[in-house]
Amino acid sequence: MAARASLTIRLFGGAAIAVLLTLSLGTLIAVLLRAEAISGFGRPEWAAVRFTLMQATLSALISVSLAIPLARALARRQFPGRSALITLLGAPFILPVIVAILGLVAIFGRNGVISNILGFPLDIYGLQGILLAHVFFNLPLATRLILQGWLAIPSERFRLAASLGFTSGNVARTIERPMLIEIVPGAFLVIFLICLTSFAVALALGGGPAATTVELAIYQAFRFDFDLSKAALLASAQFVICAIAGIIALRLSIPQVAGGELDRTLDRWDAKSPFLRLQDGVIIILSAVFLLVPLSAVVLRGLPGVLEMPVSVWQAALRSIFVTVIATTVCMAMSLSLAFFVQNIKRGKIWVEGVSLLAIAASPLVMGTGLFLILFPMMDPSRAMLFITALVNAAMALPFALRALVPALRQIEGTYGKLADSLGMHGFTRLRYLYLPRLRRPLGFSAGLIAALAMGDLGVITLFSDPNRATLPLEMYRLMASYRLEAASGAALLLLMFSLSVFWIFDKGGRVNADV
């Protein structure tokens, strides 16, 4: 690439890294500087760390193990409604925590649908409840990440496999397994990190204080003891866990060597046996039932409330769309810069990806407090509430975008890079004609994910909300806090519909003209 383009990439990439570091480590340092005494790690803190590690590992392990067969089934089957189903499967991930808890309880609780059918109360409160909830949240995400991997396999490999008479076992060994080795550790890592900062779900479905996670310990340090140094120490523990998990996962992930193939439609000759069809069908149906039934509970609860929702809820919805647009724009700019940056540097790629992960491992409470401490001397943080929400969401969603963009970019460069060099395609021309058209699918997918995430997030603003400018999730919480549970359910339904719509629009946009 030309030197000038490379300088631009370095500038933008550097700026993106600076933003990420400020949000994660910068906010932590701000909290530490404000702390009065230095406190140590006692037995309760270690217990919280152990429990958090255990539940996050199990949650990620189960989510990914279930996601592999589901992604494979979705990758090799075509059926009417498939793309609608894939979009809908993304919904649990974007639900506000409180809505998801009540939705899960409506199905799996002791007064839930299943208990009523069975005639005796199911007991979900305990580790099983936490895992149920975390798999419910993250199975769709893991499936989407792994499905991206499947769809990125050039169809020529499957054609060649078919012409050589490969069975599905042969295909799995020679084509699919190398892809999984590249994709799965990363998917495991992001889900592990998401579960790492879980708190409200773990507590409510974990059945009580035995399910104390690090994030809850941070909350206690912050609100009950007002011990900022302990809060910061616990937040650092989260970063250390993130760093260790990140190093392990990124080392396990072996990037594939990109070959030169054409990207065309996929037909899976190896998977046409009735047994495999049945197997895939059962997997898809079971997963759909597991994920969509609690969602329909959310929809049913929300329907009566939609009619009685005051104007302010709709205004909050507009504000949320505004936040979403900003978050998506910022995140796309940052992730593209970083993806090109990673592509262009020779060493330290792993560090850039590592930095991008810090934002998900960051404690929302510490991040919010740190941001407050940084902003407070300069301005009233409440006034920046919408912008902060957008920025934090952009940072949180960045690793997902990066995980989709980096391999895609490597693939493009490996396949067409030399050709483009020989044609003298550099800078903007190269971006416009080589990269963007081929990045469409990962770009659309990531944009959709970011948009949906930003729509549902309440995140870091517990210290400073703006009474007159609530976002939709905040408005929903306020309705709940003032007993208006029906209207709150209506707002939750609205939130779900908006989130799914933005996800669908971006994702669809990314798949225009794409055959798969």
Place this chain on the structure above:
Amino acid sequence: MKSFTFAAGLCLTASFAIAETPVLTVYAPDYFGSEWGPGPAIEQAFEATCECDLQFVTGDVLPRLLLEGERTRADAVIGLNTDVTARARATGLFAPHGQDTSDLTMPIDWTDDVFLPFNWGHTAFIYNNTKIENPPTSFDELLNAPDDLKIVIQDPRSSISGLALILWVKAVYGDDAEAAWAKLQPKILTVTKGWSESYGMFTDGEADMVLSYTTSPAYHIIAENDQTKQAAIFEEGHYFMVELAAQIAGTDQPELAQAFMDFILTEPFQSIIPEGNWSFPANLSSDKLPTGFDQLKLPEKVLFYTEDEAAALRDEALDEWLRALR
């Protein structure tokens, strides 16, 4: 050009008009300042008398104040309670309220000259009277109830009502509090981060009883014409919860902050409380309460820890709770 000058002049006058209206900044919890809380009505009523702009700044009041310290922009705060005021008082940020509190409509006497009460209630377990015919009439009965009676409570580490609950148990059982928790443990369906999750689980029928307030049924009676939600009244007494306001000593609007303190116990403010915050006003005679409040079941006996007692007991009470429930 002429119209431009005119427009510029208009803008200038407008900005002068804004600059001339003094702003009173009051920190409040999110529920208080939201459209569904009492904040907007109070703002309107106060602005009608003060020729000022009352602005609620919402969020976690005490943590925010502790972070800001001397540099706080608050002129006053509202929505603290006695279980945390020891910590707040220790900051030395507050000035006396200057009100006569000798004749309030509260079940306890109030002598604190810094923190001014504006509404109160008690912790209570709420049940659905179509599902439970004979609710426990004492804490002992609750502890000895069959284990399939399920309650949801809030975590004292993240919720102010959860903190009130462990103090309530401490007030009833004293040194035997841990044993009481151990007895209650099988009946605790789960513990939630905040009040909303618990209450939602209760109204969905997942739990039989929920930790809330004696005033909670008022919402259902008045706003939903629903008589099925009731507070179970325990003969050992109920923990008294009072919400407080205070002015900041270092305010740059001392007259306005004082005017706001003077406003809190007056009828225009107090009459907003019952249906704005679903609580009992601190200074409003019972005949002025909205219909529906007369149907509330209330305890004969009130248990209460002063802020010093609460501050001294809370760590111990939390440890007992954690040990029994782990």
